[in-house]
Amino acid sequence: MTAVLKPTLARCLWVAPAFAALAILITVAARSIFGMTPVLQESTLLTVAYIAGGIGFIVGIGGFDYWFTWMKGGELDPNDHSQHGARSWGDYFKFNTDHKVIGIQYIVFTFIMFLVGGMFAEVFRSELARPGQQVLTDQQYSGLISQHGVIMIFVFMVPVFAGIGNYVIPLMIGAADMAFPRLNALSFWLLPVAAFTLLSSFMFGSFDGGWTGYPTLSEQSGYGMTLYQLGIQLAGASSIATAVNFLVTIITMRAPGMTLFRMPLLVWANLATSALVVAATPFIAGAQFMAMFDREMGTHFFTVAGGGDTLVYQHIFWFYSHPAVYIMILPGFGIISEVIATHARKPVFGYRAVAFSSAGIAILGFAVWAHHMFASGMEPWLRVPIMLSTLLIAIPTGIKIFSWLGTMWGGVLRMTTANLFAIGFIFTFVIGGLSGVMLAVVPFDVSITNSYFIVAHFHYVLFGGSIMTIYAGFYHWFPKVTGRMYNEVVGRWHFWITFVAMNITFFPMHYQGLVGMPRRVADYAPEFAWSNMVISLAAFVLGASTLIFVYNMIHSARHGKKAGANPWGGLTLEWLLSSPPPIFNFPATPRVIGGPYRYGEEGAKHAIVPEVEPATVETTV
């Protein structure tokens, strides 16, 4: 009985509907008082119910309990750790303030969303396997590809990096937790709300505007489009809150001795990413607000008949969404630097250049948005400057690739699964980068825009790029998180099947696009039959390969052999702790005494943790 009153999922089950019902009542009352007709406007009532229900869910899980105390003028104990740490399985389903617990919550939840988004892809790939339409109607097809894109981007790719960062960053900088543990938990619990909002739109026929939701289509679609706009707002709020948290944590909570240039590169990458999130995400929020007002309140932001402007949606949308592609890859770059340095046993080649290139990408990333609009009829004078800035942004990206190659050069490579994914990543990401540079060239882009070439490009950077880095990171830190080793043989199978199937799935799309197969259409000309069949078969293999990974993770977490504190011989701080780390991380304040990648130096140390090992003579980098 008490479970429905304490902050638990059980409490959410009644608080969220109660909030939704209350909001509907208030709205109905207000509408009848102010004489608005019809009083029972369905879409308005649904929207307020969704918003209030979402807030109710967070209240139910206990997200605001602490702040309620503050608001009442109550006394707060800054050292209250009653919600910190997982002592049993149940703690993972609660509002928990421990960054390690939140990290695992994030990773597991977003990975489930990855499987859901992947399922959608398998369904529409079976439609695409043969010409003609067998499985899906046009409407269902559009709904599925849109859900696929939105789920993958907003509730998998962006937050999964927040999850990895959450687990690893405080450990890497020698902190006991994130700067704002409760805000951290709050950002996580916003995600299920966002996912529910997006997925439940299937009840209203999903949304069909692609992941970009352009007007005028978005103004005419069914109610699902409003849920798309709402869901993105929620996911965006979650990622802004996390980014604020990361920035403050990295700026104020580094252990003594950890100067900026002694920070591991993953920390640098997260610093740049978080800055991007903070400055860019509000733009997509703004765009969705306006589009939603147009739909739900009858304003004319984007309707030309009402004096509005359709194109400006695209400007505002891409002003976020181009930086967003870096939000989805920069942390991955950081992971690759960690993995390659550790497994090649060499210092990172050009450490400072890599750190600065992250910052450079973050700044330049704001100056290239309109390369997504070359074919949109935008102001012609914008084309050439944007083309040049887009070509320019390939330079800091290239610097990183040279750094990884230089780091591996002459190193004794340990071909663990983590390292295999890192090396595979470099290969596929370069292909994606090259097609990106091709797309930056205006005449080329205009001729193949909206074709499968675009689909090939962004899957090479997102699957071949981001997802490969995520797998590399999962394998690399798996022993730290669970205290056990994953199965290396199964891991290798996973890598090779994924890598081969991925290339067979996405490479032919370049060709299809060049020959003129348009994207976002359920049917195609008969001459594409053969290539589409190959792609669909490879896509099924690709999907199945994920199950190998899931099996390996679950089985090894329970039965793998014990990992010990430092199976890879890493120098960064997280490897100095037991696996899994103690609930409050460091037994005493660690001291950082040198750079993070001093591999190959005899007896070199990055940091020491008193009580874990005796202090040694200090050296400088």
Added chain:
Amino acid sequence: MSAATDHSAPQIQPYRTGLRPEILGLIIFLVSEAALFGAFFMYYANLRVLNGIVWPGEFDIPAEATSINTLILVLSSFTCEFALLSLYKRKNGAVFAWLLATFILGAIFLGLQVEEYRIVGFTPQDEATGAIFFTLTGLHGVHVFIGLVLLLLGMIRALAGRWSPERHSGLLAISIYWHFVDIVWVLLFTVVYCLPSS
């Protein structure tokens, strides 16, 4: 996956105490707030500069009356600052009084804005100009409202005697937020109300 050892004396505190985390966090958050306003200003600029429409179209925006309202809001920034100064001098009664003054000024501002909505003679549904006018001022109004709630909470805590020069970051945060809302308004007033159409 339970943890191996439990350390009973945790310190979840920053090592670099020169920067107060909550204030730094607030400032970063305000950057993101500024970007949110930026999205709407971007729309507005697009409308006026690239699409070259005559602002505010056939409508009339009462710039003179609103300039008085602007002064009221600017004044409230000062009263808010006085609350903080009184706190440093440990005058708890004055803290409450200045917060109350700020609250009243803010409430007058908000009331006059709502009154303006009633008398301008167009609605958010009238043309894109109406939409962006109401959205920009409305978004700001929501921020003023949140500020008023925060000021109210600040007063409750002042009555409960929870503020002191040693524990003042909550009040500092409220005042920084209030100044931010004020600055955004001055910008908004200049661009939306005063910038003439040529």
